[in-house]
Amino acid sequence: MTDTLRTPRDPATGGLDAAALLDAYRTMRTIRVFEERLHDEFATGDIPGFVHLYAGEEASAAGVCGWLDDERDVIASTHRGHGHCIAKHVDVKAMMAEIYGRVTGSCHGKGGSMHIADLSRGMLGANGIVGGGPPLVCGAALASKVRGDGGVAVAFFGDGGANQGTTLESLNLATVWHLPAVFIAENNGYAEATAAEWSVGGGSVAARAAAFGMPGTTVDGFDYFAVREAAGEAIERARTGGGPSLVEVRLTRYYGHFEGDQQTYRTTEVQRARAELDCLLRFRTRVTAAGDLTAAQLDAVDAEVATLIEEAVTEAKAAPLPTAADLDTDVYVTY
């Protein structure tokens, strides 16, 4: 039960081979470009509903989900869910179409940004209810435990979500039921405009783990390798019957709480984070300095991702909207 800032065991590149490193970079880069493009597209007025961007936080989704498989492991996400979806292999074009409200979307255009879900990838859903994910994860983890399939369920939530009763009840239940669950608190310093420094009693989400009898740790969320190591320990513990863990990932969101947020509550922190801490830049520096990947290999991923996102937007805009006849479908699950 520690609350120390972790550094990776292997100071270079986490012991990953070139293919795994490229995969991790591709995930983070896809999230970044997806979000930056959405930032631009939202400003045109073509996207319905609310959009909360995850840019800046990529190392968390990639560092955690890199340990999970699509069949037996599940995640529950938040209102800021695009990064989690991409890292859990939800189809990027279907996500874009969903955000545009098109029938080709992950949920046939009926969910939008905050309700993207894909059970075939173990993605239980983004969630408009702050603190809504942790109880779902307790249920999913219990199901895995009963089935004995070795599956792990992971809940992502924010510093604001960490103060919700549902999250604290879930931490308790996960311990009492000794569940294969992992709780990832993404502390980006704010819940809407409210500073975590003010609203998180005790100052540390990770320290709360001790009250529920589970390990808690805090990790630098700009460092992909540090997140990967901390999450790997927690996921391994869950998978091998060791019960739940809590990992607090400290990071910064690059855009406002929602698209349109004037951000009057902060000044230079984003500029500093982008220039000095950025997870993609740090990853690039680390892997090229270690000689594990070349700049050309990373540039090739950048080009591949740029094409994917361009196609995703073009195809989403060209896809049809749901019709009135679609209103009655997908409302209830039929067994």
Ligand SMILES: Cc1ncc(C[n+]2csc(CCOP(=O)(O)OP(=O)(O)O)c2C)c(N)n1
């Ligand atoms: C139960 C509930 N209460 C309040 C809200 C309004 N709300 C939406 S996002 C948000 C802040 C969440 O902050 P945090 O959990 O830190 O996530 P972040 O936005 O920083 O990723 C609030 C209060 C909500 N959606 N659901």
Ligand SMILES: [Mg+2]
């Ligand atoms: Mg927050």
